[in-house]
Amino acid sequence: MKDTTRRRTGRALAALLAADGLVHLYWATGLTWPAPDERTLSLAVLGSEVSFGPPVVLPLAALTLTGAAAVLAHAHGRGGRPAHLVTAAVAAGLAVRGLAGLGWAAGLLDSPADGPFRTLNLALYTPACLGFGWAAARLARAR
Secondary structure (H helix, E strand, O other): OOOOOOOHHHHHHHHHHHHHHHHHHHHOOOOOOOOOHHHHHHHHHHHOOHHHHHHHHHHHHHHOOOOOOOOHHHOOOOOHHHHHHHHHHHHHHHHHHHHHHHHHHOOOOOOOOHHHHHHHHHHHHHHHHHHHHHHHHHHHHOO
C-alpha cells in the first residue's frame, strides 16, 4: 500500500472511530439524539432495549477513541507493535460486526423484523462495517 493511500485510509478509519466515540460520549450525558428517547435510540441502534447510560457507553467511547488514535498512529508509521495490533483488532471487530449484520439481514440471527434497526442495519451499519473492516485489514497488513 502506498504511503499516501495508507495515510488516507488511516485518516478515514480514525475519523469514523472518533465520530463513533464522540457520539457515545454525547449519549453518556443522557441526551438521545437522533432519537426522542433512550428506548427508541436503543431499538434503532441495537434492535433491542439496552441501557445507554454512562456505565455502558463510556467504555465504548474509550474503546473507539483509543482505536482511532492507534489506527491514525499506525497509518503514519508510529506507535509500533501496539498500534499495529490495535489496528488489526479494529479490522477484526468491524468484520465480525459486518458479518453479524449479514446474519441479521439473512434471518440467521434474531433481530426485529420491523422497525428502524433492520433498515439502518441494511443501509448503513453493515455496509460501513464491512467496507471499513476491509480497509482496516488492508491497513493492518501494511508495514
